[in-house]
Each structure stands twice: as C-alpha cells, then as structure tokens.
Amino acid sequence: MILYELDAINEQYFSPYTWRILMSLNHKNLYKNTKRVQVKFSDKSLINHKGFNTVPVLEDKGIWINESFEIAKYLEQKYTDTPSLFGGEKSMKLTFIINQMLDPKILSILARIIVADVYKVLKPEDKKYFRETREKMLNKKIEDVELESDKYIPIFQKELNPFRKIIKNNDYMTGNHPVYCDYLLFGFFMWARNSSPKQILVKDDVLWHWRNRMLNLFNGFAKKSNGFEIK
Ligand SMILES: N[C@@H](CCC(=O)N[C@@H](CS)C(=O)NCC(=O)O)C(=O)O
Structure with a gap:
C-alpha cells in the first residue's frame, strides 16, 4: 500500500x-x-x-x-478481519456527517492560528504556491494573519466544547476504544503539533488529556513523529 x-x-x-x-x-x-x-x-x-x-x-x-x-x-x-474503524454502517454514516460539519469550521479557525508556522516548515520550492493559495483563501497576507493568531486560540477552544462534553466521561469519543471519529479531530491536532510551537489547548483540559491518549496510541506512533513539544 x-x-x-x-x-x-x-x-x-x-x-x-x-x-x-x-x-x-x-x-x-x-x-x-x-x-x-x-x-x-x-x-x-x-x-x-x-x-x-x-x-x-x-x-x-x-x-x-x-x-x-x-x-x-x-x-x-x-479489511474486514482487522479492528473496525466505525463499528457498523450506521456509525460510518453518522461519522461522515460529523466529518462534513467539522472540517470547514475547524480548518478556517486553526488556519488563522498556524498558517504562518506551516509556511515555515514547507520545503522552499512549495512556499510560493502555498502563499498564493492560502492568502487568497484567508484574504490576507500570511504575516497579517499571524498578527491576529492569538485571538483565534480561545475561539478554537470554544468550538471544541461539544467534544469536551463527550470526552468528559469517556477515554475516547464512543467509549474505551478510539474510533475514526477520534482520528477526525486528532488529525487537526497533529497539523498543529507538527507545524507550530503554539500551544492550542490548556494543560489539564479534558481534551488535552484525550490528545495525550491519542499521541500514545500504537506505541506512541503520533508522538514519535517530528513536531513541536506539547506542554
Ligand atoms: N476533503 C479532503 C481534503 C484534503 C486536503 O485539503 N488536503 C490538503 C492537505 S492537508 C491538500 O492536499 N492540499 C493541496 C493544495 O492545497 O494544493 C480530504 O478529506 O481528504
């Protein structure tokens, strides 16, 4: 594969x-x-x-x-003989709805926090394309987006309140084991971790603990990837 x-x-x-x-x-x-x-x-x-x-x-x-x-x-x-990502057809359909709702919202907020950091970790030959496309999307120069990035961290945190409520009583979104819905949200946290030194969650927030659990899954697969330290 x-x-x-x-x-x-x-x-x-x-x-x-x-x-x-x-x-x-x-x-x-x-x-x-x-x-x-x-x-x-x-x-x-x-x-x-x-x-x-x-x-x-x-x-x-x-x-x-x-x-x-x-x-x-x-x-x-x-691959039906390996652990299920969704736990059934209906859950898969519901996860798709969450996916559709989550992506545009989180992408646009988080991009306003980390776009300048992502720019820094790009290969030199990719910077021109990235600047052109992202400045068009955000309608601002990357450097000007960065000036306001702090303002978006609490907005990002507030946007995650529904997940906070779910995780409060569970280790993962649907219980004791991670499912695709966990990976949906976690992907955004890895975008931030691997490109940006900014701390986007407050230590000891329930989601901070959830993110730690996610980082430690599969022998610390995500944690071992190259990125910035999470405090
Ligand atoms: N809805 C798509 C989104 C994929 C996407 O936007 N990928 C970005 C990287 S995170 C990309 O390849 N962008 C290429 C570009 O902007 O030219 C998915 O879920 O796979």
Whole structure:
C-alpha cells in the first residue's frame, strides 16, 4: 500500500487529513505494509495523473482512492478481519456527517492560528504556491494573519466544547476504544503539533488529556513523529 502525503522540512509531516489515515492504518494493523510517499504542493505529478489534487491518496493493489473519508471507508470495507474503524454502517454514516460539519469550521479557525508556522516548515520550492493559495483563501497576507493568531486560540477552544462534553466521561469519543471519529479531530491536532510551537489547548483540559491518549496510541506512533513539544 502507498500513502501519499504532503512534504515538509525535517519530516514534520503535518497534513491533518493524512493523519486521519495514518492513525486508521495503525488501527487496522496495516501501517507496517504501508509505504509513505511525499508529494509537493508545487509538484503533484505523483497523484494528479489520476485526477487528484489533494492528499491523502491511497494506492492499494492498483486501486487509487482520495478524500480521507473515502479512504477510511475503503479500508473498513476491504479489511474486514482487522479492528473496525466505525463499528457498523450506521456509525460510518453518522461519522461522515460529523466529518462534513467539522472540517470547514475547524480548518478556517486553526488556519488563522498556524498558517504562518506551516509556511515555515514547507520545503522552499512549495512556499510560493502555498502563499498564493492560502492568502487568497484567508484574504490576507500570511504575516497579517499571524498578527491576529492569538485571538483565534480561545475561539478554537470554544468550538471544541461539544467534544469536551463527550470526552468528559469517556477515554475516547464512543467509549474505551478510539474510533475514526477520534482520528477526525486528532488529525487537526497533529497539523498543529507538527507545524507550530503554539500551544492550542490548556494543560489539564479534558481534551488535552484525550490528545495525550491519542499521541500514545500504537506505541506512541503520533508522538514519535517530528513536531513541536506539547506542554
Ligand atoms: N476533503 C479532503 C481534503 C484534503 C486536503 O485539503 N488536503 C490538503 C492537505 S492537508 C491538500 O492536499 N492540499 C493541496 C493544495 O492545497 O494544493 C480530504 O478529506 O481528504
């Protein structure tokens, strides 16, 4: 299996959507059979010959899939003898709804906090494309977004209140074991951890503890990745 992800300096691979799949592959004991290949913002030839413009992309025995949720669904349906990511068809559909609601909201808030840090961990050849596309998306210069980044940290924290309520009585979103819904949210935290020194959660917040549990899953798989220290 090949997983295409975004490149970064110092192997600080930060793509939030790819992190969902990295965790899912570990969950389903498939990571050991996976080769990770880095794609550049400035050169997507490895994936765009299949019509894809974003990562993650998964290639499995001649089958190519993109869109993180589609990849998770594929893994779930193809590898049925490994631990389930969703716990059934209905949960999968409900998780998709959460996915659709979560992504635009969290992306736009977190981008306003870390975009300047992400810019710093890009390979030099990717900076021009990233600046052009992200400044268009945010309607501001990266440096001006950074000036206001502190303002968005409490907004980000407040946005996570529903998850805080869920996690309060559980180790993970649905009980004692992580499921894809945990990886959905966790991907965003890995985006921040691997690109930015900013601390986006307050120590001892229930989500801070949840994030620690997530970092420690699969023998500390996420924790061992190159990023910044979480305090
Ligand atoms: N909905 C997609 C989003 C994927 C996405 O936006 N990936 C980003 C990296 S985190 C990307 O590849 N961007 C390429 C670009 O902006 O040109 C998914 O869930 O896979």
